[in-house]
Amino acid sequence: MAETMFGVTKIKAVGDLMRRDENVVIIGGANFGGLLHSQYIKPLFDEFDDRILRTPSAELGFCGLAVGAAIAGLYPIVTIGTGSFAFEAWPQIVNEAPNITYMSGGKVKVPVMFHALVGIRISGAAQHSARPQAMLMQAAGLQIIAPSRASDVGPLLQAARESERPTFWIDHALLFEETGGVEPGPIPALGKAAIVRRGKDVTLVGYSIDLVRCLKAAAKLEKAGIDAEVIDLRTLCPLDSDTICESVGKTGRLVIADECYPAASVASEIASIFTDKGWGLLKKPVKRLNFPAVPVPLSPPLELHLIPTVDKIVAAAKQLMN
Amino acid sequence: MAETMFGVTKIKAVGDLMRRDENVVIIGGANFGGLLHSQYIKPLFDEFDDRILRTPSAELGFCGLAVGAAIAGLYPIVTIGTGSFAFEAWPQIVNEAPNITYMSGGKVKVPVMFHALVGIRISGAAQHSARPQAMLMQAAGLQIIAPSRASDVGPLLQAARESERPTFWIDHALLFEETGGVEPGPIPALGKAAIVRRGKDVTLVGYSIDLVRCLKAAAKLEKAGIDAEVIDLRTLCPLDSDTICESVGKTGRLVIADECYPAASVASEIASIFTDKGWGLLKKPVKRLNFPAVPVPLSPPLELHLIPTVDKIVAAAKQLMN
Amino acid sequence: MIPVMPKDDCLEAFRKMLLIRRLEEACIDAAQEKRVPGHFHVYIGQEATGVGVISALDKGDFIYSTHRNHGHLIARGADPGMTLAEILGKSGGYAGGKAGTLHGCAPDLNFPLSSGIVASIIPIAAGTAYAMKQRKLPYVSAVLFGEGAMEEGAAYEALNIASLWKLPVLFICENNSAEVDRKPGGGQYHAPNNSIIEITDLARVMGMTTVIIDGLDLDAVWTGARDARARAIRGEGPTFIEVRTDTWPGGQWPTLVTGRTDIRHAWTNEVPSQYAKNAKWFTRNDPVLSVARKLLMLGIAGKEELQKIDISVSHQMAGAVEFANQSPYPPAEDAYAHVWPT
């Protein structure tokens, strides 16, 4: 049912932010979904027609505009479109927005939210499939949220808005049509992961589309008699190492699903926790499921072969149980 | 003595590449050093005046030009200048150059070398101190070299050139005046780290300026009776996990010095090896010395406080020995 | 209207235009059967541009394109079977299925790459021109892109450098929103989002030679590109050519809202009743029909000859479709090949 789609809830959450405060505006050259979902987004854009700055294909320019608008009293939600296009605006996203509060000794705030549909969207080929999130974790001063469940999207947006931090919203093209509980939860403390399924045998960590995959894997694992605990990171910066450590302290086993390339990825960061803070908690080596270090091929069987699928998560968890 | 400066050797290495092949050109808006070092660079630029495409401040444009020149028979060495300026050219560096060979089924080569002076250059403040290397490790198809010792710079450049891979040369502003053995070594296999000091107690891993710091720390540790093994990564992609594992297999202790921000950093990647391939090799938690997740402040005492200094490396190693 | 191109070249160009049309029709057929991975952009309505420009180039010249590259590949002489196989992600494609529609290439034909990132290909093409100049080769680099690319700073930077250093590059801006109200600020695909209303004004103030050409006028496109090429080779630097085409009514999404092209409409001047609301397409905007009419008018070809060409092209395309359909998907292990050059 359309009502329970993640995408629909997401659009409503954006609308709610805008209804609550007339200084919330949309800036950008895209919207919040792909071509297939414009029907769901159109009502939002119609409702707020005069609060949308429709821009040319000039990502660097309009992300910069959003920074300047945020400094001067607006709360811009920036629709970058495909995650790869964030690269065009990289100087503004990683070298302006996150530095300004610090560079002013805390006097200037940059409450802005960048939105992009990142990730392997299926047949986007090499240039339209970027996962910029791990790179963004290398920008101190930038908050990164990745709502993965419909119940979380509204509360996380609201929390990000209240934080007044420059924020990158890691959205995923394939999340739009996911369905699930939509009853919004309480507004979370930013940087607090959610345990979305309790289990005792193995910890599965995911975020965005990979969280969805982890949940599906957990269901399959249950049938195989394996009781998986599933953690939704929710925010990549701040990253909640406590919750992950707590869970692994119980299970001793960890599978991480992360569409990023392997090196210096979200998964590397999580795994590395266990060489320090989480020292001694692991009973088995960590299983990291990344997209291998290969540009994304167009051809469907090649692409599918490289994605961290549900089956791969299941297989990894089973290996850890042997 | 000027003759033994890393910077001087580096300039010679670039010159040697150019002398060997007239298709090697320089493209860019900067040179290979800061304002203080232009005297050393001028002779190179004079010698090859007609093989330098001097460009406007248009990093995105000229890095793209370099990609196109590489496709059509030149070998461009691109002088981006300060590492932060690489962000301006991000779409070309991470979403064009590394994808093209793959996108053509191996038919098109992009033999180009991007050069930038990355890192904490001292008093560069927030916007001129970027360490883009961990981000670049998230670009599959991009080779990353980081020659740290004068003896290595020529051989590494030559190896990169012969590989015909798009390559990012992570140089560091503070390396220029470092002195040390300049006798060029053999041309290394790319992706092979160097053990630059043998030791049995603790492994120190560094690259670029942090390798220099590790070596200085090892000398201090020696005086304290601690025998450190020092590894120079040399290339960040490919990354030589074998050599690191071998060393830690011996010492059981690991300190990593890495100017990157902590999350999803070079250090995270290295630490994470020990949750998988290097499982069981560590006797103690890894000590990661990153620049904390704070934009780089101008004020000298603040900046110094955040840098992974020699003393911090020494202290970390000592802690591991207790 | 076709006075300059030699007769044989005219016929060959027409053949290529028709081949492009048939290829795109085949793409749309495949898409309707959900066999095209990802979304794609057809070249219908712009055939005279790609074919006109590329016919005027030399084998040694380089060609670069964007997301809308199918027609450029065919114009360059790429094999339609391999082109379609690539679009379908098959191993028989030019890149073994790795590139797909967004990154069409034919490296053996000096067509190394299409970038799917708007404007990103423009600096790359300028760089190849620099290589030609630096290596003292008598070749140019030509890049075809949409008017949307002129909204990106990448285009500005590349044009500036090319003009400063008089690089031998042809910038071909395919303005396919020429029929849209030219008042700026629409904020949509296919709508002018540029405060520079005359697109060529930017290149002009940069000191480049600029040309504006009607995208139905094959001969003018060919001539414009030929002259630009000659200037570039003479060291006079880049030319910026804007070719204006009216948007194909079906351009937004791959359905054949004007149907499969029937070449006979060129002389029957019929508008099939189910397409009445797109009558203008049949009578004015279709470059294939338009060029066919001119060939007839000028006596370069008769109806029979045009129909013979159509039969031969359709036959060629049928073979291409067969090839692409039969071509297997690459095996999964192929995913790991070609990250690095060998």
Next chain:
Amino acid sequence: MIPVMPKDDCLEAFRKMLLIRRLEEACIDAAQEKRVPGHFHVYIGQEATGVGVISALDKGDFIYSTHRNHGHLIARGADPGMTLAEILGKSGGYAGGKAGTLHGCAPDLNFPLSSGIVASIIPIAAGTAYAMKQRKLPYVSAVLFGEGAMEEGAAYEALNIASLWKLPVLFICENNSAEVDRKPGGGQYHAPNNSIIEITDLARVMGMTTVIIDGLDLDAVWTGARDARARAIRGEGPTFIEVRTDTWPGGQWPTLVTGRTDIRHAWTNEVPSQYAKNAKWFTRNDPVLSVARKLLMLGIAGKEELQKIDISVSHQMAGAVEFANQSPYPPAEDAYAHVWPT
């Protein structure tokens, strides 16, 4: 030449110009003692621009700058002691030492930020203009940047958007390579690297009002900015103002190659013998001396009054230097504060 600005405003502007000069002299003193962290860019030679523009603005307007921001801060009324303390990385600076010279700011004066990345500030300033427009506030956003910024795509994109949406923004391009041979392609700082030889041509083809002003002419700058502001407030969109100044002979590196400014040279017309090779600076290029002469010529001030201003400014600056020197460095723990807003 100073007919438009009210007399008091003229004198206040002159005072600020002189204060900027004294601040930069103090910077250079400190640099020679190796007390300035990092490299910095002085505003000497451009004082009439910053002061002229910023004097024409309202308190509610926003101002944005680049690496060359010291003069803009002072023109806005920033405290010279806090400005210098910031440059030295001291806790008494506007950003507690975190910003330094590259990122000068005075947020309480609606001067939120200077970006050290060439051109990067231009979109940000345009965004603030959008906020003014969207929030229906009667204020503008003004951004001052060098002609080098016009080489970056960021400038192009921002100008385009600002023009499309008629945002209330003043683009002030401080062209300090106006005396350099305007043949493009020099490839150096302070040399034109733009194929658009008349810099304003870009804004012009984008449909903006453009103005070119002599950077010695305080009154013309003030008037130009005032008129541009009025147009912006009336909803007529951005104005692009190019202010041309000849490069200060010592601009490349912080040494006082024309010495410490002696205001009496305005009427003695002396060129100190050790600076003979920079005679033109004394007789023509120095905006401070030039404006002083005009004030005298027009009878707005006498020599004594000018000297009195100088004494008062120098006194103020001495206090500022004292403040900055005495200000302690921030404690190390401060490094962790202000990553996030509180």
